[in-house]
Amino acid sequence: MISSESAASAPESGPPSGNTAQPSESTPAADDAARVLRRVFGYGSFRGRQREIIDHVVAGGDALVLMPTGGGKSLCYQIPALVREGTGIVVSPLIALMQDQVDALRDLGVRAGFLNSTQEQDERHRVEDAFLAGELDLLYVAPERLRTPATLELLARGTISLFAIDEAHCVSAWGHDFRPDYLALSVLHRRWPGVPRVALTATATEATRAEIVSRLGLEQARQFVSSFDRPNIRYRIAQKKEPRRQLLNLLRTEHPGDAGIVYCLSRSSVEKTAAFLAENGIEALPYHAGLDARTRAAHQARFLREDGLVMVATIAFGMGIDKPDVRFVAHLDLPKSVEGYYQETGRAGRDGLPSTAWMVYGLQDVVQQRRLIETSEGGEVHRRRASAHLDAMLALCETVECRRGRLLDYFGQECDPCGNCDTCLTPPQTWDGTVAAQKVLSAVFRLRRERGQGFGAGHVIDILLGRQTEKISQHGHASLTVFGIGAELNESEWRAVVRQLLAQGLLAVEGEHKTLALTEASGEVLARRRQVAFRRDPERAARAESAARTGGSRRTAAADLPEEAAALFERLRAWRGSAAREQGIPAYMIFHDATLRQIATELPSSLAELGGVSGVGENKLAKYGRQVLDVLGFEESEEREGVQDTLGF
Missing domain, CATH: 1.10.10.10 (Winged helix-like DNA-binding domain superfamily/Winged helix DNA-binding domain)
Known part of the structure; x- marks a missing residue:
């Protein structure tokens, strides 16, 4: 689902597609896309390059889309799938999240289903029959399933509107999240040359982008590259001393009661850190590949559905987590690459509200990562590539310049000093070492x-x-x-x-x-032929001052609201939490915080007015509208019967 944050756009790169023309905004297809955006998703306008991408895919063009996490990538295939004839096939590696993704779409009134190895045979047959009958708008499929002749034969018998290849960086053998099954996805173009394909990712350097194009046969696809910047995230890297104590201080002073993710390098560290936080009053759960599948699924479900949980995890956790109110992502160990770091920190603040990307880093991290590279099973080329990734990560850690600028430079984009990272807020010094x-x-x-x-x-x-x-x-x-x-x-x-x-x-x-x-x-x-300059970390601001600067999510979410609106916002959150528990779904699937903020501020007094709030689509208005008006203290009026005409549905 689209989030409420704004995504800046960058100049488009790559050749235009040769297989279709770009429709203008006045075409029927463009008008259909705008109606779907308003009616289904509840938004009045597109953001960044969404409109351009959607129009291109609706017209039948292939596309490679790079857009930051939370920038609204999913709309770039969901809306074309709803406008074009047939079913949109979404290739996703996120088997554990497919149920939530489908539930979220169904809550919007979209006919969605999935096929993966977790299903019983009867359930799988029901989904297959619905696809063949043309009763699905979107069908999520795991990449390994597309390698089976049975699945390919099933798809050949139905009508396909488009193929969406989500998390497309997984095709890169040198990427941070390689999935071998993605290599077989070139079959889609060979078997269905007339069906548009859209590959999407939030993380790709120019080299990774070129590999995606080559391996997926997207040479003629149009490339849409949005800015990688996430201005609402404050990047901070501190010297590692007592990492768990430092983390506890961060959570207590800046993020009390907030949802967040803590990344550790080893399974043992995950277990010990989760236990340490729990012992100190922080509700935390572990997640790593050593846990059995049932425990991992249960912990992931709790993190998505409950407010204020902290997930302590290895990098096995996080891809595709569409939880908008993750207020912080912390690293207790040095990531292996800038791509991995960017992908992981990008899970914070999908709703566009202020969030923290915090890491502690020390000598042992460098020693450990260098040692891991030296003892890796790959050949010399692999070790050189891993060393280059580590060198870039170390440069980010040791920079005395704007940290956001260094991060964006890695992805080939320029940035003036941001004023929202530790090196901008408290500039470090250099000394002749x-x-x-x-x-x-x-x-x-x-x-x-x-x-x-x-x-x-x-x-x-x-x-x-x-x-x-x-x-x-x-x-x-x-x-x-x-x-x-x-x-x-x-x-x-x-x-x-x-x-x-x-x-x-x-x-x-x-x-x-x-x-x-x-x-x-x-x-x-x-x-004495080379001078050496070192970074000297500045004295950090006092704890209270730091806490006041950053704040926790609940303070942040209502911080700039008038007192009465802030109180109403909290009542709406309480109602949302209760409704979510009754349905067994994450609270954000009902409404995002940004939508509740707008409701608390504008005080819509009727269903028609509520339908004009960003994020309130037709299905959600029908399902939750009267409950929201009850919370606001407004009784439903007789105009309810004319609501659909008023909204233009």
């Missing part, structure tokens, strides 16, 4: 050259600080010329130096024990 770098590199050099030994960062720092530890005494390292030469910095500062040397490729990690080693570039620093 050449001498400090030389001291670390000299210590590593002498350990390896003079002693033939490799050691980790902690031991090297102990040597620089002149500590008489048991390990230093055991190996006689107090006699090294570098022993005790680093008293000008404390341990935390030296760890930051080592972290940034690793990030800049001036140090490497080797072997099972993650020991430090020099790189080819190290010699330039030791020979």
Whole structure:
């Protein structure tokens, strides 16, 4: 479903399609699309490039659509499927979410169904019969099912309006979420050359975009590239100290009672973090591939249906989660790529309200990620690609410039300083770290050259600080010329130096024990042919000041409303929650917060006026209209019978 946030548009790239002409806005098809937008989805106008994309697909053109999460991608195939003759086939890897996606469409009055491995045979046959009878507007199908002859034969017997390939980045072997079954989707064009295809994704660099085009045979498709910017998200990256305590502080001071996602690298960390939050009064659930399917499904369902839950998860969770009021996404470990980070943080603030993308990052993250690349099963090309992804992620973490600007630059877009990231709000300083770098590199050099030994960062720092530890005494390292030469910095500062040397490729990690080693570039620093600049993190604002800046979702959602409207907004939320529980569906499927805000502000006193609110379509007006008016304190008038004529349905 379309969200309430605005999506900026970027110049279109790619060649125009050669198989159709673009209709003008005055054509019957364009008028039909506008009517469907108002009647079914309850919106008075398209956003960004939605209208352009929809008109192109309705006219039979192929399209590649890049639009940020929450930008309204789904409308770009849902409306053409409702306007064109036949059933729209949606290829989606999100088996666990298909039921919710279909339920949301049915709540809008759209005839939708799905086919996947979770269904019993009788249910699957009912859906197949409905498709063949022309009784479905949209049919969701998992990519692996399209590889079966039975499914291809079924589709050949029906009338297909379009193919929508959702999460199209899954076709990229170098992407962050590769799905091998997507490679077989080129069969769609060969078997149904006259049926338009629209591939959609929120995350793709130019290289990934080119791979999508090549693997799906979309060379003649028109490409629509919207801005990747999510201006409502505040990006923040902090130095990792006690990550779980830091996370708890974030939730208590800035996001009390908010729904959010916390990403961890390992299953063990997921379990421990979820338990830690629960012990400290935060309702949190774990999610990772090691849990049985029933538990994962139950936890996902609770997260979608209940307010204020925190999901602690590996990257196995999140794709396709259409929950608009996720107020924060936190990372306790460094993501492997900027694409992954962008995809994961994009799950916050789909409703366009202020949200937080927060991460803690430290030396061990760099060591661990470098080690994972070194020991990966892929060949040299794979390791080089993984290293390039990590280098870009580290550059984002260590930048002293606007963090949003660095993020958008990765996707080939420009951005002025945003004023809504940590480096804009509290600019960090840089300092000449050449001498400090030389001291670390000299210590590593002498350990390896003079002693033939490799050691980790902690031991090297102990040597620089002149500590008489048991390990230093055991190996006689107090006699090294570098022993005790680093008293000008404390341990935390030296760890930051080592972290940034690793990030800049001036140090490497080797072997099972993650020991430090020099790189080819190290010699330039030791020979004084290269200067080294380091980032110095600024002192952060006081906790209360930070909390006041960002705020939680409930404060944010009603923060700028007058007192009476804010109270009414909360009553509407309470009604929505009760109605959702009765139906066993997520609250956002009834109305988004933005719709409730508008109702609380404008106070529609009749069904006709309520039907003019953004997000109130024909089906929802009929289903929930009188209940909303009851909450507002307005009795239904006799004009109810003329509502449809008034709204133009």
